Amino acid sequence: QSALTQPASVSGSPGQSITISCTGTSSNVGTYNLVSWYQQHPAKAPKFMIYEDNKRPSGVSNRFSGSKSGNTASLTISGLQAEDEAHYYCCSYAGSNTWVFGGGTKLTVL
């Protein structure tokens, strides 16, 4: 199982929108509608942000949205805020009750 591919870093100014991509294969992202996204601030545990490709758990801001096309999933953050600066990880179900994470993306709010 290879890790999903994410850009190492993205950046944006307050108020702007950014998108983080997550590329997998037909064995994971492309087959299952089961991509999830996690936000991690320094020295903190990850926080659950998106599941089943595009669903938001209760309490997560609607500025966060997920989408998918083929083997690539995406996380979009609109109206960027300083508190959004963090690492973001995608995760996909890979069949047979196994999961694979992405390499992580550091979001910098300029």
Added chain:
Amino acid sequence: QITLKESGPPLVKPTQTLTLTCTFSGFSLYTSGVGVGWVRQPPGKALEWLALIYWDDDKYYSPSLRNRLTITKDTSKNEVVFTMTDMDPVDTATYYCTHSFEGVLVPFDYWGQGALVTVSS
């Protein structure tokens, strides 16, 4: 509310076996669809899924680490125990305990604070 907490040794020697316990509250492993799993993160690196146990005692492991991992549960005590054999310095990481719901649909929706484990002689 759902909480999870990892406990175990902060330091293990190479070749030793690591044993971590996840103690949780706010949910039960008697409940259909519920799972408890483990994810690790080496310092400055990405998350890696390790293992998951479901309410029905089905167990699943990372294919690359399967032969070193064991996960068990004590439902009455609200505990899940994770072991990893033959520890190596590359296994130095923060180990997180996680909650999952509705089988594979809602993975890792709650996380423990993490336990840093260093492998060194």
